[in-house]
Structures are given as C-alpha cells and as structure tokens.
Amino acid sequence: MTSGPGNLMYFSSGGALLLVCAVKVPALIQRPHDALLRAACRLLFAGGCIMFLAAPGTIVALNRLTGITNFSAPVVYATLTAYSGSSLLLIIHWRPGPAEQTRRLARRCTAFYGLAIVAVFLLFAAGSTPVEQITLFDVYYADTPFIREMIVTYLVAHGVAATANILLCLRWSRQIGGWLRAGLRLLVSAYLMHLSYDVTRLAAVGARWSGHDLDFLVDEVSPRFAALSAFLGAVGFALPLAGPRVAETVRAVRRLRQLAPLCGLLQHVPAPGAVRTLLSWWRTPPTVLLTSRKTALYDALLALTPYCDPAVRDAAHAAALRSGDDAARAAAVADAAMIVTAVQRQRAAPGRVPDRARPSPWRSPALAPISRALASPVVRGIRRHDRAPAESSTP
Template identity: 60%
Template sequence: MTSGPSNLGFYLSGGILLLVCALKVPALVRRRHDTLLRAACLLLFSAGCLMILAAPDSITALNRLTGIPNIAAPAVYTTTVVFSGASLVLIINWRPAPPEQTRRFTRLCVAAYGLIALAVIALFWAGNAPVEQPTLFDAYYATTPYLREMIVLYLVSHGVTMAIASALCWRWSGTVGGSLRAGLRILAPTYLIIVCYDALRLTAVAARWTGHDLDYLVDEVSPLFAAPACLLGALGFALPLIGPRVAETARVLRQLWQLQPLWRTLRDVPTPSAVRVRLPWWRTPPAVLLTGRRTTLYDALLALAPSYDPVVRDAAYHAALRGGEEDSRAAITADAAMILAARDRQRSSPGHLPHAPHPLPWRAHDLPSLSQALASPFARNFREYIVSSQKAVHHE
C-alpha cells in the first residue's frame, strides 16, 4: 500500500480531485448517458478516493474500524484498478473513432478491469495476512501465497495501463490543439511518473523473492511520486473538460472590453422604439451580457441613422488617409467620426432629422473595430472639424 511522510499531501490531493469531480456532478445529472463525462467523473472520483484511502492514517483507521488486519490493502488496490480502467475508458472516448468501435473498446476495458478488481479481492481472501502492515504491505507479503499474486497483479496491470495511456496521450497530442493538446501533454509524463511508482514497488517485491531488502523503495521512495502524479493527472484531465469553456468566457470578456469605448459613446443615446433591459454584470453570464450589449449598441446606431452625415464621413476618411492610415483603417476611423458627429447633432437638435435613415453598414464583427476607432486620438481630435462641418451643413 501507499504511505508517505505526511498524510496532508494525500488528503489535500484527494480533496482537490473530489472537488473537481463534485463540480462535474450537475453536468453528469443532465447528461447521464454521456459516456465520456461518466468516465471523467469515475476517474476523478476513484483518484480522489485512492489518495484518501492511501494515506497512512486512513489505512490504520480502516483496519481498526473493520477489525480485519490489512483490509485496507484490497480497498486501495481495487480503487487503483478502477482508476486504471477509468483512465483508459476516458482516453478511448476522447479519441475520435467510429462510435461502434468506441463502445466495443469501452465494454472490453470495463470487463477486463472489472475482472482484475474481483481477482484482487478473491486473492486477498484466499491468502493470509495476520500482521498489520500499513506501510510495507507489498514488501512484507511479497512471498506469501495468493497475496504475492495479488500484489503482482495489481502492480503489473496498473503499470502496463499507465504505460499504454502515456503512449496514447503523447501520440494523440500531435494531432489536436488547444486545451486538449495541453491536457494530453501533461498526462503523458504524468502516467510515466505512475509507471515509475509501480516499477519501484515491483523492484522491492522482486528483491524479497531473491532474499534482498529494498523495502525503503516501498515506504520511503515510491510515495513521493503519488501526490504529484494525482495532482498533475487532475490538471491534465480538467484542462480539456473546462478549457473550452474558459477560453470562450475569456473571448466574451475580451469583446466586452473592446466594446467599452463604443458603449460609453452610445449608452445615453435615446432609443424610443427599443426596449432596454438592465443586465447587472455581477449576476449575468458574460455571453448573455455580450448579446445584450450588442443589441443595445445596434439600437443606438439605428437611432442615430437619420443624423449620419456622409460629408463628415468623407472628410474624415480623406483626413485619415492623409494621416498615413491604410484604406480599411481609414474607413473605420471615418465611420467613428460620423457616429460622433451624429451623436453630437442629436444632442444639440434632438427633433431635427437632416437625413433619411439608411441601412446600417456594420455587422457584429465590425463593432470591436469601430469601438477601438472611437477610442483613437484621431477620432477625438477630429471633433473640432466635425463641429465646424455640422455648422456649415446646417447653414447651407
């Protein structure tokens, strides 16, 4: 079994893994038939339970509570097998493949690791482990009939699974991108760390078979690999699950920030034909806030349409070109200047509509650029020309 110099690392790692699992429970309730999500929750739950059960204090408490010496051993080993199977199932369901092939491999994996878990339990009951060994069970009972087979079975199955998972993750990471690639690149070395953990314990077991004593590999060296592996594993699996949502939220927040200059410019423009709903930012999802912000901006731009002056726009466009801006950038700057002029004109003459309304030339993807142009020094410095142009046009 696993032990270590401190219980804190095991409990902290297990608590974090179980917390991540708990955060996925609402989604699991809504999508209970989602095999990928079920596998992810099973993996996180089994890994969290494994870390908590493997803490030395938990091992002692479980043995004392049940009154069965070393009952914690099959509990920890069975949980380890479940973790191994859940890892492969999750990777199988992650990888793009025909649905029938994915289901077939998933069923084979569940059946194989279910049988291994049952074998671990059966071998423990068939063996005899009267002396409690909370930290040296693997080495102490390495030569005991049935228990020897149980120890080798769980270590070999776990190590082989982790080696396969590491190879699959590394190979697959070269064909994907984004948060999935980052998660796979974290998982590949993480699984190799677990392979090293199993190899050290197998080495100590084999040493007992040949009459040597390498027990320190079990109770001193190998536990140092356990907590980092679980924490990195949780991060590797969490990134692909929450990464797209985090990236989408970051994209929405970036667009909201980019729209701030346009929002400050147009938020006081009256829109009698539109219904404005106040959306408190502290309790409104960012995506809903962005949709509401875009709608409000379009309503304001539409309300200003009768006041748009092509003369102002053309003057600003040519001035921007003379100032060294490229054609596309100059066009956006000219639009920004025309919007500023229209807003000022509406403020000074709210009942006067000098021009017939025209269809808005802007689309959703134009609003951030238009907003940034409003914040540019050129658009602000052009205000004097706008005012003089408005007076000239009004005089004519």
C-alpha cells in the same frame, strides 16, 4: 508511520478528481446510457476514492473499523486496480473506432481487471500480515507468501493500463487538435506519473528481494507521483469540456474591454423604442453581457443616424490616411469621427426620428475597431475642440 506525505496531499488530490466528477454528474443524469460518460465518471470517482483511501489517516481508521490488521491494503489496491481498468475503458470508449471492436475490447478489459481485483482479495486472505504497516506495506511484506503475489498483481495491472493509455492517447492526439489534443497530452503526462509510481514501487520491492533497502521510494517518492498524476488527470479530463467555455468567456471579456470606450460615448444617447436592460457585470455571464452591450450600441447608432454627416466621415478618413493609417484603420477612424460629431449634434438638437429606410452610413463593419479608433489623434481632436475636422454639411 513514517515521514511520507501527510493527509492533506492525498485529500486535496482526491478532492480535485471528485470535483471534476461532480461537474459531469448532471450530464450523466441526463444521458444515463452514454457509455463514454459513464466510464469518465467511474474513472474520476475511483481516482478520488483512491487518494482518500490511501491517506495515512484513512488507512488507520479503516483498519481499526474492521478490526483486521492491514485490511486497508487490499481495499486500496483493489480500488487502484478498478481505477486502472476504468481508465483503460474510458480511452477505449473515447477513441473513435468500430462499435463491435470497442465492445469486444471493453469486455476483455472488464474481465481482466475484474479477475485482478478478485485475486487481490483472495491473495490477501491467503497470506498473513500481523504487523500493521501504514506507508511501507509493500516493502515490509515483499517476501511474504501470497502477499508478495498480491503486490505484484496490482502493480502489474496498474502498469499495463498506464502503458496502454499512454500509447493510445499519444496515437490519438496526433490525429486531432484543439482542446481535445491538449487534454490528451496532459493525460499522457498523468499516465507517465502512474507508470513512475509503479516503477518506483517495483524497484523498492525488488530491492527487498535482493537484500537491499530502497524503502524511501515507497514512503516518500511514489506518493508524490500519485498526487501529481491525480492533478494532471483531473485537468486533462476537464480541459476538453471546460476549455472551449473558458476561451469563449475570455474572448467575451476582451471584446467588452474593447467596446468600453464606445459604450462610454453612447451610454446617454436616447434610443426611442429600444428596450435596455441593466445587467450587473458580477452576476451576468460575459457572453450574455456582450450581446446586451452590442444590442444597446446598435440601438444608439440607429438613433444617431439622422445626425450623421458623410462629409465629416470623408474629412476624417482623409486625415487618417494622411497620418499613416491603413485602409481598415482609416475607415474605423472616419466612422468614429462621424459618431462623435453625431453625438454632439444630437445633444444640441434632440428629437430627430431615424429613417429606417436610409442606408447605413458606416464604413467599418464591426464595433470594436470603431471603439479603438476613438483614441486616434483625429477623433481626439474632434472631441477636444467640439467640432469636425473640416467644414461639414447638414443632413
């Protein structure tokens, strides 16, 4: 055992990949014949397994459990090779292309990496590794017949997949945009970390062949490339799936904050016939909460229609334009002023029934500008002095 990274780094990186895999499992159960989804789940599961199997504690436990010295080496290398093939398969299925070409490339990829996995175990069985090595297996047995070939086999297979995926993801990312583009760019970074892992290990093995010592590349540097690639890969695959939902949630939260002043003003306005359901913000998705709030606001505005005075709106509109507001802002200020006055009149003389055939008195087409306009000096003056900015008529 050396001073390389401990179990925590491996387990946390593997856990991130398995967590993303678990998120995709329900969709896989619903669509078991989806080749792309199967490839994604297979890749994420293999990546998580690699990080758990490569942890020093797992290596020791596996060797003790089987009673075969260094048996964990071919297991980790075969799993890494399977991960390499799965990553290439995923991009092949994910990237748009003719169906027959996709199937042909997938068959070739499966055959190549299947043979590489078989070769890893056969070469390990043909070689001899009597001394247990937890973190320095590659360099310790770099000159051992058959084991040397096993090490080169898994590193080359892994490097080929990483290079191919970098080229495919880069080429594809130039053709699309949005969250998918961002995910592909993160995957390029992840595969660059894969390639850096292979290069550092091959450099250390090559140094042993030439009589030099670069063992620290295997023990300390390459595991950190592997952990970083696992994190970037997990985020890269999750981003196209979770990104739109997160963006939608953020937009809903922003709208809820914008509507908060208007909600506070209208929350006690009686709306006969409207069904209001109290939803807890900590239990309700923001998008659902936003829909409920907007429905309640429209119901309250409908109930205030008999109390709305166009003269108040016109006077507030003129005042807003004089204060330097543009046309859209002035329209929102005018509606906000009319609503504030309507609330005051409704409190003073409740009981009027809205005429549903009456045209809408509002100028601003959206609620958020009206809510923001409640902070304008014109509307604050009405709320502070409890009167309209000019002489109003009674509807």
